[in-house]
Amino acid sequence: MSYELISTMRKDVVMADDEAAYILSYFKEQQFRRNTVLLHAGDVAHEVFFVTRGSLHQFYNDEAGNERTCNFTFENEFATDLESFSKKTVSPSTIKTLTPTTCLTITCSDLVPLMKESRAMNDFFFLLVERIAAVSIRRTKALLSSTPEKQFLDLLEEKPEIIQRVPQRYIAQYLGIAPESLSRIRKRLIPAKKP
Numbered sequence: 001m002s003y004e005l006i007s008t009m010r011k012d013v014v015m016a017d018d019e020a021a022y023i024l025s026y027f028k029e030q031q032f033r034r035n036t037v038l039l040h041a042g043d044v045a046h047e048v049f050f051v052t053r054g055s056l057h058q059f060y061n062d063e064a065g066n067e068r069t070c071n072f073t074f075e076n077e078f079a080t081d082l083e084s085f086s087k088k089t090v091s092p093s094t095i096k097t098l099t100p101t102t103c104l105t106i107t108c109s110d111l112v113p114l115m116k117e118s119r120a121m122n123d124f125f126f127l128l129v130e131r132i133a134a135v136s137i138r139r140t141k142a143l144l145s146s147t148p149e150k151q152f153l154d155l156l157e158e159k160p161e162i163i164q165r166v167p168q169r170y171i172a173q174y175l176g177i178a179p180e181s182l183s184r185i186r187k188r189l190i191p192a193k194k195p
Contacts, residue, residue, distance in 0.1 A: 004052050005104050008076045012127050015120035023121050026114045027104040032097045038079075039095040045084035047105045051075050054101025055165055059173070060093040069173035072098075072159065072166055082132055098166065148177045152185050163190075 005027065006020045015023070027050070032038065039045050041060060049056065056079050058071035070093060073079040084091035085108055106114070115122040142151050152175060155162060162171060163186075172182040 004076055005050050008050075009120065009124050013120045013124045015118075019118055019120055023114065023118055026110045027106050030103050030105055032101045032103065034097055034099050034101075036097045036101075037094060038097065038103075039081060039084075039091055039093070041092055041094045042090055044088055045081040045091050046109075047107050048078055048080045048085065048111065049073070049095070049103040049105055050078050052102045052104060054103075055098040056095055056101065057098045057166070057170060058093050058095045059170075067173060069170045072162060072170075072174070074159065074161065074165070078128060082129065086129075098170075143176060148175050148181065149185055149189065151175050152182070153189065 006015075006024065009015065009020075009023075029052075032054075038047075038049060038056070051073050053075060056071075056073040057069065058073070058079060058081075059067050059069045062068050071079070073095075079095055081091035081093050081095070083089060088108075111121075111125070115125055142154065146154070152171075155171070155174070168182055169179050172179040175182065177185075
């Protein structure tokens, strides 16, 4: 399972096998049941999760108490509340498993010395933060300027498996529309398979 992390990192950075083994020694494999909360809103995010099997749902509650989905994480992707993790502030979001999930986890107190010791980890983490920031900017622009149909198509292009793996109500929340509207969009954009 841990080799997925190294192969994911090697898409962006070069590392020798001994450095890869050293990086892996800092990560701990954990298995979680479905609906396990990995981070509660109101707590500080002390861990980063790398998913090797399963899926995560990240959400927050707005001022009216409505749940709002902000992210989904699948295999070979990382999850945390980045601002909370880096600044040691309270997280506004909750991260929960959608399915039985296996993660490699690393704490902030372990990541900091690892980044000092490993050039590959340092370079990779900075690339990861840049990527997360870019995704966040794109998502904000999409919510402000794209139609729900365009957002849905973009989501399908980015995460094609999402329709099969995530309940429709969460996808609707992510797009900022009612589940009924998403049903209509799906019918228009995804032709029904003939038997």
